[in-house]
Amino acid sequence: MQSGRVIMIVGNGDVPEGAAATIDAADLVIRFNDCRSVGKGGSRTDIIAVCNTGRPALSMLGGGRWKTSAAVRQARELWSVRSGARFAAMRAALAGTHPDLDDFCDDYTAGFESFARATARKHRVIAAETHDRLERDLARFSPSPYVAPSSGLVVIADIVSSFAAAGDDVVLAGFGHIGWQWHPFAAERRYVDALAAQGRLRRLHPFASSDLPQGA
Numbered sequence: 001m002q003s004g005r006v007i008m009i010v011g012n013g014d015v016p017e018g019a020a021a022t023i024d025a026a027d028l029v030i031r032f033n034d035c036r037s038v039g040k041g042g043s044r045t046d047i048i049a050v051c052n053t054g055r056p057a058l059s060m061l062g063g064g065r066w067k068t069s070a071a072v073r074q075a076r077e078l079w080s081v082r083s084g085a086r087f088a089a090m091r092a093a094l095a096g097t098h099p100d101l102d103d104f105c106d107d108y109t110a111g112f113e114s115f116a117r118a119t120a121r122k123h124r125v126i127a128a129e130t131h132d133r134l135e136r137d138l139a140r141f142s143p144s145p146y147v148a149p150s151s152g153l154v155v156i157a158d159i160v161s162s163f164a165a166a167g168d169d170v171v172l173a174g175f176g177h178i179g180w181q182w183h184p185f186a187a188e189r190r191y192v193d194a195l196a197a198q199g200r201l202r203r204l205h206p207f208a209s210s211d212l213p214q215g216a
Contacts, residue, residue, distance in 0.1 A: 004164075004166065004168035005027035006026040006028070006168075007159060007171065008171050009155060010032075010172075010173050010174045011032060012035075013037075013176035014174065020041060020042035023042035023204070024043060031047070031075075032155075034066060035048060038071050047077045049079040050078060051081055051082065052107070052108050052111075054101075057112070058106070061115065076122065077122040077124060078112055078115070078124070079124045081151040082107075082151075087105040104147070126155070126158050130154065130161065133157065133161065138184060138187050138188070141187040144184055147182035150183040152175060156195070170202070171203070172201060
């Protein structure tokens, strides 16, 4: 019998038809960045986890469309996913290995904090320790060379390690584990599968073999 909250983490991947009502019925719904999951993935949005460095952050803060969107207006909290100091420490190495990512570590955390304060909502930065622990855990799943875990995975790791309470039901939707080439998506999928096998979370819909990344 469910004794805690249903925490729904909704990625920006495909959400199956018919999932909207289940997602909106959760006690807490977390979405990401521009909340492309709104629609087929329901509309309720309690927390928006933002990529607070690089081009995605600049795009969100640089114009009015994100700030005035229905999902952002509804959300009561903003979470900055990346530790600014941790990503600043990556800059020198990336200049040699990925010179095209010269703005990847630019930190816009202060901009999200200011926006949250101006709109009377809570702002939270996910701790650098969460990133460190996640990197160690990912190493068990033989990731291909990567720059950083996806924002979705950082939030999943944060929820299961420190945010969710005993009895909470952590549910994932909209996670296809495909996207930007410098996220270790194949290893991320295996990491999530391991958490599901341990009973620490579940997928709203079973992960079909047709959803696997190419070559996974």
